[in-house]
Amino acid sequence: MSAEPTLFEVIHSTRAMRRLKPDPVPKVLLDKILAAGICAPSGRNRQPWAFLVLREPAPKRFFADRYLSAMQKxxxxxxxxxxxxxxxxxxxxxxxxxxxxxxxVPVILLVCGERNWPLGVPPGWRVGRAPPSYASTLPCAQNILLAARALGLGACLTTLHQTFEIELCHYLRIPDDFGVAVAIPLGFPQGKFGPVTRRFASELTYYDTWGRKAQRKTPTGSA
Ligand SMILES: Cc1cc2nc3c(=O)[nH]c(=O)nc-3n(C[C@H](O)[C@H](O)[C@H](O)COP(=O)(O)O)c2cc1C
Known part of the structure; x- marks a missing residue:
């Protein structure tokens, strides 16, 4: 693969990189990654996201201890x-x-979202707290994963913090109208990037009616 991978090379090799070096992530790279994140689409272009970058030992340790306990359980x-x-x-x-x-890991990036989804439900009508704008924060998170990969950084989308999110929000002073959509550990990878393993799109794609597969072309070129 070339030094600067193309968009499709990036897409095809952005997989969960969970073995990361402790070396710091330069701020200039982090800024580029976040700038890519905020290019994502969002409902009515409300851009309902915010980022919390954990770099210091204490907040990382707070997060990591609870994440490990949840994973062991x-x-x-x-x-x-x-x-x-x-x-x-x-x-x-x-x-x-x-x-x-x-x-x-040098950075744990929390992609936070405003608790305003589904759009159009008046706040007083909701039962419980609305989720953190997943439909908008997840495209933002995917842009972040792709940008990290393009810059040679490893990352992994994680969601296990949901098992300790209330405690986490309280500790990090995240206001009640925001939640943590995903947590992305970020750092230079220990291993190499490689192709993702997925089912073929053709196995999962129907045309015009559910269950109807693409027609094979005949030797003359007609369907
Ligand atoms: C919604 C979602 C939640 C995930 N949660 C976690 C998680 O909590 N911890 C983790 O290590 N990986 C998590 N992952 C990463 C997936 O396990 C990973 O993307 C998947 O197994 C495919 O692996 P690959 O990208 O290396 O091919 C999550 C991915 C998604 C999309």
Whole structure:
């Protein structure tokens, strides 16, 4: 791959990078990544996002301790055979690695969203707190992942903070009308970027009616 990957090279190689070096992320790169994030579309262009960049040891440790506890609880009944080299086992190992080293990553980027979704529901009519504008904050988060990859930084979209979000918001003084949509650990990768493994779009695509696959072209070129 060339030094400056093309858009499609970036898209095809932006995968969850969970083994990150502790080396600092230069502010100029972080600024570029955030500038890409805010280019995302949002409902009525309200841009209902805000970013909280955790770089100091104390807030990172607060986040990391709770993230690790939640991850250990989630996988407490999972057994991992050291000889198992399946995709599932490798994913589980990297997931646990990130949880165990979260406090060491140079940046934990919290993409926060205004609690105003679904649009059009008057605040007084809602039951409970509205979610943090997922439909707008997730495109923003994806732009961030792509920009990080383009700049040679590893990142991973995580959501396990939802199990301790109230405590997290209180600790970080996030106002009640905002929530944390995703948490993105960010740093230079220990390993190499590689292609993502996904099902083929053609397996999942129908034309005009659900279930109708694309017609194969005949040798003469007609459908
Ligand atoms: C909505 C969502 C939530 C996720 N939550 C977590 C998480 O809490 N922790 C984690 O390590 N990865 C998390 N991931 C990353 C996925 O596990 C990962 O993207 C997926 O397994 C595909 O892996 P790949 O991108 O390396 O191919 C999440 C991804 C998405 C889209």
């Amino acid at each position: 989630r996988f407490e009944n999972s057994t991992l055979n050291p000889d198992d080299n399946s995709a599932r086992a490798r994913a589980l190992r990297s997931t646990l690695h990130l949880a165990e080293h979260m406090h060491e």
